[in-house]
Amino acid sequence: MKYAPLLLIFAMAAFAEMSVCGTEELLPIGFTDEELLRLDEIGINTVPTAPPPDGTINPGEFDPATGVFVRWPLGLPPSLIVAFSQETTVWVICTTGQQSSVETAFVSYGVNMDNVDFVFGETNTIWVRDYGPWFVLLEDGQQGIFNYSYNRPRPLDNNIPIVVGSAWGIPVYTSTIVHTGGNYMSSGFDQSMSTDMVYDENGGDEDWFDSQMALYLGVDNYVAMDDPQGSYIDHIDCWAKMLSPGKILVLRVPPGHGDYVALEAAADMLGSTASPWGTNWEVYRVESSGSEGYTNSLISNDHVYVPLFGSGYDAAAIALYETAMPGYTIEGFEYSGWEPTDALHCRTRNVMDNEMLFIHHIPVDSQQSTGTPVTINALIRCHPGNVLTGQDVYYRIGTSGSFTSLPMTSTGSDSFTVDIPGVSGIETVQYYISASDNSVRNETRPRFAPDTWFFEYETNSTGLGHGDLSAAGLVIENVEPNPFWNAVSVQYSTVSLAPVTMTVFDISGRVVDAAVNSVEAGFDSFTWTADDTVPAGVYIIRLESPGWQAVQKVTLIR
Numbered sequence: 001m002k003y004a005p006l007l008l009i010f011a012m013a014a015f016a017e018m019s020v021c022g023t024e025e026l027l028p029i030g031f032t033d034e035e036l037l038r039l040d041e042i043g044i045n046t047v048p049t050a051p052p053p054d055g056t057i058n059p060g061e062f063d064p065a066t067g068v069f070v071r072w073p074l075g076l077p078p079s080l081i082v083a084f085s086q087e088t089t090v091w092v093i094c095t096t097g098q099q100s101s102v103e104t105a106f107v108s109y110g111v112n113m114d115n116v117d118f119v120f121g122e123t124n125t126i127w128v129r130d131y132g133p134w135f136v137l138l139e140d141g142q143q144g145i146f147n148y149s150y151n152r153p154r155p156l157d158n159n160i161p162i163v164v165g166s167a168w169g170i171p172v173y174t175s176t177i178v179h180t181g182g183n184y185m186s187s188g189f190d191q192s193m194s195t196d197m198v199y200d201e202n203g204g205d206e207d208w209f210d211s212q213m214a215l216y217l218g219v220d221n222y223v224a225m226d227d228p229q230g231s232y233i234d235h236i237d238c239w240a241k242m243l244s245p246g247k248i249l250v251l252r253v254p255p256g257h258g259d260y261v262a263l264e265a266a267a268d269m270l271g272s273t274a275s276p277w278g279t280n281w282e283v284y285r286v287e288s289s290g291s292e293g294y295t296n297s298l299i300s301n302d303h304v305y306v307p308l309f310g311s312g313y314d315a316a317a318i319a320l321y322e323t324a325m326p327g328y329t330i331e332g333f334e335y336s337g338w339e340p341t342d343a344l345h346c347r348t349r350n351v352m353d354n355e356m357l358f359i360h361h362i363p364v365d366s367q368q369s370t371g372t373p374v375t376i377n378a379l380i381r382c383h384p385g386n387v388l389t390g391q392d393v394y395y396r397i398g399t400s401g402s403f404t405s406l407p408m409t410s411t412g413s414d415s416f417t418v419d420i421p422g423v424s425g426i427e428t429v430q431y432y433i434s435a436s437d438n439s440v441r442n443e444t445r446p447r448f449a450p451d452t453w454f455f456e457y458e459t460n461s462t463g464l465g466h467g468d469l470s471a472a473g474l475v476i477e478n479v480e481p482n483p484f485w486n487a488v489s490v491q492y493s494t495v496s497l498a499p500v501t502m503t504v505f506d507i508s509g510r511v512v513d514a515a516v517n518s519v520e521a522g523f524d525s526f527t528w529t530a531d532d533t534v535p536a537g538v539y540i541i542r543l544e545s546p547g548w549q550a551v552q553k554v555t556l557i558r
Contacts, residue, residue: 017337019073019126021105026075027125027154029182029342030232035153042178043149045158049174051215055139057360058146058217059352060188062244062299062447067091067117067351072102075126075347077335078109080305085112087303091351093119093128093160121163124154128349129237130180131157133164135352136173136217141383143354146216147174151201170354175212178202182235182346185242189276189360190220190537193242195227197234220535221506223273228262231341238341239263240270241295243284243324244446246277246363251295252285259290277363278538278553284324286317288340296343297321299328300350302448307343308332327452355383357441361433362538363455365553370426370459373419377483377555378433378445381414386437394450395420395431403450408433415483415557423459430454474500474548477523479541483555487529490541490552493522498546502526505540512539530556 017026067089070076084090090111092102099118106116125131131154134146147161165172178201185193192213202209206224213219227234239251239259250267253260271283286294292309294317304321308314314332321330333344360379368374376393394403408416423429432449436442446453478491494500504513512534517524528541536558543550 017075019075020078021073021101023101024073026073029125029127029130029346031152038153041153041155042151043176045155046147046149046176047174048176049172051175052136052144052171052173053139054218056144056216056218057137057188057358058186058192058219059135059137059356059358060186060242060245061350062242063188063358064353064356064441064443065300065350066353068298068300069093069119069128069132069349069351070347071123071126071128072098073126075337076344077333078105078111080333080335080344081106082110082112083303083305083331083333084300085115088115088300089351090116091119092116093121093123093132095122096120119164119167121160122156123160124157125152126347127157127182128160129346130182131160132181132349133161133172134181134184134217135354137352137356137358137381141356141358141381141386143170143352143356145170145172147172148177148179151178151180168354173216175216177209177212180235181349182233182237185236185240186217186219187242187245187276189245190218191223191276192217192219192221193223193225193236193240195234195236196224197227198224220537221276225266225269226262228266229259229341230262233341235341235346237296237345238293239266239295241297241345243299246275246279246282247284247324248275248281249284249286249295249320249324251293252287253290257290278540279363279366284320286320287313288317289313291340292317293338293340293343294320296338296345298345298348298350302327302452303329303331305344305348306330306332307338307345308334309338310334325452327448353441355386355439355441357382357386357435357437357439357443359433359435359443359445361445361455362553362555364457365551366457368429368457368459369422371422371424373422374429374457375417375419375482376408376431376433377415377417378408379414380408380416380433380435382435382437382441383439386439386441388435388437390434390436391416392434393418393420393431394434395429397423397427397429399428399430399456403430403432405434411483413557417483425459427459428456429459430456474543474545474550476543476550476552479552479554483557484530485557487527488541488554488556489525489527490543491523491525492543492550494524494545494548500524500543500545502528503542503544504528505542506537528554 072094131150136144150158183194241249275281297306358381391408392405396403408418433445500517
């Protein structure tokens with residue numbers, strides 16, 4: 001395990017912080033000296049269960065939530081609890097004997113008590129991010145909880161997912177992996193990220209760990225990387241944060257800082273990594289002296305709560321969030337207890353909507369052919385106790401003006417489709433998807449559109465926008481059917497007499513299949529047949545001949 005080389009650093013990090021109410025000396029986010037002697041206790045009480053059914057989705061932090069977990073006694077500024085209570089439910093984890101103390105304190109803070117509720121259970125620490133429940137969306141639209149062995153010998157904390165599942169009647173699916181919530185980011189699709197500490201904590205067996213994440217969370221593309229900070233906790237939320245399935249925030253420090261080179265390399269690596277949307281991650285940078293952990297924020301619906309440190313970097317950090325997340329309310333909170341590697345995110349956790357109306361959509365390619373209809377596909381899933389009442393695409397030609405709505409048609413298995421009519425000339429087309437159900441839930445993709453941002457594409461003569469090579473000599477004329485269930489035909493034209501190769505990639509950039517056609521100019525086609533080992537999802541088909549390239553996304557449905 002990676003713990004051994006870090007014992008001294010962990011021990012150095014084990015300083016004492018008092019709770020806000022002054023009744024508890026808080027344990028550190030790292031190990032205490034005493035805990036370093038009990039590392040063998042991690043996971044000894046974990047009882048694994050069967051994984052959830054296939055089709056499980058682990059929502060992202062930016063997906064619909066109904067509340068925020070905090071733990072009492074607090075390690076958070078009272079002003080943050082007040083802000084939470086004005087927008088959502090504050091779920092306080094405490095014992096029954098502490099409830100009255102919580103209520104008395106919260107009333108004195110000015111908390112909206114109509115938005116306060118309780119989960120009763122004993123805990124060791126305030127780090128609810130690290131040990132709290134990870135919610136999953138099951139294939140039938142119901143909610144589940146993923147449970148694991150918390151990477152600290154803190155049995156009360158480790159039991160909290162079971163406590164929540166029992167109190168709320170939610171099935172809990174337990175794996176024996178060792179993990180921690182601060183070292184995990186979910187895209188809401190099949191890609192998640194951590195530092196590679198997760199492999200060290202699990203005996204270095206990467207294949208086994210990845211398979212557990214796939215089985216229990218539906219994560220088929222697990223991105224693990226070195227910790228560029230080399231910190232005592234190796235948590236990814238100390239230096240990076242997913243803002244959407246296509247945007248990610250990475251800390252930047254001055255060139256003279258010891259972490260500068262590693263953080264720049266991490267940002268470059270993420271910027272060249274495919275996001276679940278099929279394009280590389282759009283990387284935003286937030287400036288820090290190295291003493292401010294601005295990525296350690298919490299996204300809760302349309303609000304973002306950012307830790308502030310009383311430094312000259314604070315205002316720029318807020319401005320950066322406003323740029324990266326237009327339409328969201330960005331609020332900053334200063335607190336003496338924040339550390340560069342331990343701030344607001346570490347001490348809170350979203351309660352995801354247990355009747356979530358979920359929209360799963362891969363944006364269309366950024367370049368589309370003039371005059372050709374553009375097909376918009378989406379998976380839209382509501383809770384089984386609810387019924388969808390609407391599913392529409394809103395689009396407009398240009399970047400201003402009103403949107404036109406188009407009802408989407410069901411193609412079965414929660415899948416919906418509609419064509420945006422072809423557009424003449426070179427134009428920008430913006431669109432978003434909206435869905436509603438009879439519980440009065442309404443969701444959009446992107447979330448909170450049209451007040452935030454939109455998906456968009458441009459029309460041109462070829463409709464080919466991926467790749468650096470000119471597409472004029474190799475054109476994909478038609479792809480059908482798309483989505484497809486078994487085989488898809490890719491029809492193309494070429495002016496070249498050289499062979500045309502077809503390569504199929506999954507959204508992480510891994511090659512799935514390849515083929516070569518004979519030397520012949522004019523019209524031809526490839527047929528890709530996905531065998532039974534290829535999972536449902538979005539794939540990228542790339543055609544190439546010397547000097548030319550064309551790319552097309554296709555969706556395989558099982």
